[in-house]
Amino acid sequence: MRRRRHTLRNEQGVALILAIMVLLCLTGLVLSYLSVSALEPQISRNLSDGTRLRYLAEAGIERGYNLLTKTGDWNTVLGGATVGAPWVALTGLTNAAITAATNGGTFSVTVRNDNGAADTPFTGLSNTTVPPMDSSPTAESNGVLIMRSTATFNGATKTLEVVVRRTLLPSFPGAVNTPGRQDDTYINTTAFTFDGRDYACTLPGNGCDTASNWTTTANPMKYGQATQPGTQSNVSTAYETNAENAYNSIAKQNNVMGKSQTNGAFTSGVNTVASDASLNPTAMDNFINLVASNPATNVLQSTQACPMVLTGSTSGLTNTPTLTNGCGTNATLNLGSRDDPKLVFFRGDLDPTSNFTGLALNSGIKGAGILVIQDGDMKNFGTLEWDGLVIVSGSYTGLGLMNSSTTTIRGAAVAYEAQAGEASGFFELYLGTVTSASIRSSKQDVDMVQLMRSMHSITNWREV
Structure with missing residues (x-):
């Protein structure tokens, strides 16, 4: 007994569906490309701002370091510090700007004493080291301060902290x-x-x-x-x-x-x-x-x-x-x-x-x-x-x-x-x-x- 042969006819609908699918894929790729292209300037700007913030914070560290090296008695910069509010602003370095810079952002520099137990991993000093860590937020005696510089630009901030150490002279009687x-x-x-x-x-x-x-x-x-x-x-x-x-x-x-x-x-x-x-x-x-x-x-x-x-x-x-x-x-x-x-x-x-x-x-x-x-x-x-x-x-x-x-x-x-x-x-x-x-x-x-x-x-x- 002979089987009947069936012939597919009118396949134009399938071709249309495939064409639409390809078009949708291409459209998605184009939209993705356009989206990434639109983000690239923002990414580049964020990277640039981050670099600028880093430089600003480092500039604050340098300015603060210069001020501390010229200050004979570091207790004078710790006035007003408390256990709950240990950070003290350095004179002239709050929202400071780099001279001659236009829209270059600002930095603020503060310091505190190394009198907290949590400071030991950062400073390397404890109650048993020579010299030992300090015990009061306002009484500096070991030649160590912690300095913080916070930079601000375009609404973003970056903060760096450093340990500043002074080699204290011994007494000369x-x-x-x-x-x-x-x-x-x-x-x-x-x-x-x-x-x-x-x-x-x-x-x-x-x-x-x-x-x-x-x-x-x-x-x-x-x-x-x-x-x-x-x-x-x-x-x-x-x-x-x-x-x-x-x-x-x-x-x-x-x-x-x-x-x-x-x-x-x-x-x-x-x-x-x-x-x-x-x-x-x-x-x-x-x-x-x-x-x-x-x-x-x-x-x-x-x-x-x-x-x-x-x-x-x-x-x-x-x-x-x-x-x-x-x-x-x-x-x-x-x-x-x-x-x-x-x-x-x-x-x-x-x-x-x-x-x-x-x-x-x-x-x-x-x-x-x-x-x-x-x-x-x-x-x-x-x-x-x-x-x-x-x-x-x-x-x-x-x-x-x-x-x-x-x-x-x-x-x-x-x-x-x-x-x-x-x-x-x-x-x-x-x-x-x-x-x-x-x-x-x-x-x-x-x-x-x-x-x-x-x-x-x-x-x-x-x-x-």
């Missing part, structure tokens, strides 16, 4: 300070002055280059020479007595002056050579370690094979002497000025024989800021004039003012020996038959050092 585990002082001259009275100079320009323009103030006096309490182990003599023994004549005693350890009045002689626990080996070790670890510190390496030598001018004083080491180094080193003080850090070698000179100074040199020599002696063979701090610190080290040299230090000098068993015959403070040596206490120059930008750093950041 004397014009000359010998707070080490060994304190041997040798004075073979009467052409010196160690003066713990406070000196300042307010003349403009180069007026303060003249020593006679530095005059005493009403600020509290320091000792002529300060050492630490206790007994020096290698000689079984009190540190104070050991230092006093260097002033073995009336003429020498007349040249060390400052605060009396008896009644606080001005005096001269061994009564102003005193022990003071405020500057001690622990404080010095912590300070030097903080300075050395600061990212802003450029450590210059001096070795026994290649010892560093600074050679100044033969016709005056220069703050850009030549630095050499006999091994290829030959460069100009900027030692700063009172308007632009510098941190100059030399690191030497450990030399148990105590014969290594980590830094030798020749001819006429001047500078301002902090001059640090760690591990090894610093010896001045020429003329040195320094505003700020001169610190010789570490193991087998000493501050030597050599024969025929001229030294002027306004601020404070520190000769700190970390070793307790250095061989006899070597001195932490050595004065040869100098032409002159003048070390005077100056709060003005010490405060100048504390406000140096290189004494500050940003140690952490986050976006909130």
Whole structure:
């Protein structure tokens, strides 16, 4: 039996449906493309605004950082802070704008103290660290603040937070300070002055280059020479007595002056050579370690094979002497000025024989800021004039003012020996038959050092 064949007829309806489906797909693709195209300017604008906000917030951080580095007492910026409302606006930095920018947005900068337990992961400080975290929103004592910058542009905001750290100076109880585990002082001259009275100079320009323009103030006096309490182990003599023994004549005693350890009045002689626990080996070790670890510190390496030598001018004083080491180094080193003080850090070698000179100074040199020599002696063979701090610190080290040299230090000098068993015959403070040596206490120059930008750093950041 034959089956019947069926023939499909009139398939035009199917073709129409397929055409409509293809058209709908194409329409959808076109609409999607148009939609994405319409979003692209918005996406680009959002990206641009986000970048602008980031730059604005960073500008606020920089402005706030500059303000903090110039503020002597950070407690003054925390006034009015409470536990519930710890953030305090920095003066002049609320809705601030970048100078000359048109419609560039604004930023607001606030600060608070690091007194919350939740701050520990951010600051790295706790109740058991050195230094510890602070405990009050208004009492800053560890040199750490948290700063926030909030940028606003086109209705959007971005906030950055950073940890600002100040390397706090230790106390300097004397014009000359010998707070080490060994304190041997040798004075073979009467052409010196160690003066713990406070000196300042307010003349403009180069007026303060003249020593006679530095005059005493009403600020509290320091000792002529300060050492630490206790007994020096290698000689079984009190540190104070050991230092006093260097002033073995009336003429020498007349040249060390400052605060009396008896009644606080001005005096001269061994009564102003005193022990003071405020500057001690622990404080010095912590300070030097903080300075050395600061990212802003450029450590210059001096070795026994290649010892560093600074050679100044033969016709005056220069703050850009030549630095050499006999091994290829030959460069100009900027030692700063009172308007632009510098941190100059030399690191030497450990030399148990105590014969290594980590830094030798020749001819006429001047500078301002902090001059640090760690591990090894610093010896001045020429003329040195320094505003700020001169610190010789570490193991087998000493501050030597050599024969025929001229030294002027306004601020404070520190000769700190970390070793307790250095061989006899070597001195932490050595004065040869100098032409002159003048070390005077100056709060003005010490405060100048504390406000140096290189004494500050940003140690952490986050976006909130």
